[in-house]
Amino acid sequence: MNIQQMMEFEIGEALDKQLTELLMKSFEPLYHERSYFKQLPHLRLIACDEQQHVIGQVGLDFRVMNLNGDPIRVLGIIDLCVQEEWQGRGIGGALMERVIALGDEHRIDFLLLFADRPDLYEQIGFHKVSNTCTWLQIDDQNQTTRGIGEAPFDELMVKTVGDKQWTEGTLDLLGYLY
Numbered sequence: 001m002n003i004q005q006m007m008e009f010e011i012g013e014a015l016d017k018q019l020t021e022l023l024m025k026s027f028e029p030l031y032h033e034r035s036y037f038k039q040l041p042h043l044r045l046i047a048c049d050e051q052q053h054v055i056g057q058v059g060l061d062f063r064v065m066n067l068n069g070d071p072i073r074v075l076g077i078i079d080l081c082v083q084e085e086w087q088g089r090g091i092g093g094a095l096m097e098r099v100i101a102l103g104d105e106h107r108i109d110f111l112l113l114f115a116d117r118p119d120l121y122e123q124i125g126f127h128k129v130s131n132t133c134t135w136l137q138i139d140d141q142n143q144t145t146r147g148i149g150e151a152p153f154d155e156l157m158v159k160t161v162g163d164k165q166w167t168e169g170t171l172d173l174l175g176y177l178y
Helices: 013-026 091-105 118-122
Strands: 002-007 043-048 054-067 070-082 110-114 132-139 144-152 156-160 170-176
Touching: 002 091, 013 043, 013 054, 013 070, 043 091, 054 091, 070 091, 091 110, 118 156
Parallel strands: 070 110, 132 170
Antiparallel strands: 002 043, 043 054, 054 070, 054 170, 110 156, 132 144
C-alpha cells in the first residue's frame, strides 16, 4: 500500500471515478455520482494497492474558523473511508497518522471532524466538543445555497495540534458543513 497526497485539482478523470465509487459504497445513499458530498476538499490522502487501485481516502479542508470571536486555523477531515475488503488492515489508521503529521508540521491549530464512530477517533487523541455551530447550508443535490444553519452537533470532535486551547461556546465554520 502507498499513500499519495494530492491537491484536488490534480485528480484526473480515472482517479475521480475510483474515488466516486469508493465514496458511494462507503456512504450510501449520500453521494450522487460524484467524488464529493457538498463541496470539493482542498487536498486528499489516497491509499492505493500495488496496482494503483484506490483502497482508501480522506479529504482535507484547510480554513479559518471563528471560535468565540477568535480566528483559528483548522484542518477539517472529510469522509475517511476504506474499501470493505481492505478494512481491518490499518489503512484508516495510516491515513489518520498522515493527517495528524500534517497538523503537526504546518500552522494548524486544530484538526476537526464529524464522527459517526467517535470511539475510533478518541483512540488517537480526538475528543468530543459541544459547541453551537453556524455554517453555510448547501443543498447537496442541487448544489445551491439554502441559508445559514445553527445547531450543536453530537458528532463534532477536535484534536489540538497547535498552541491554542479549544473553548466551548460558538464555532462559526465560515463555510459549509463537512
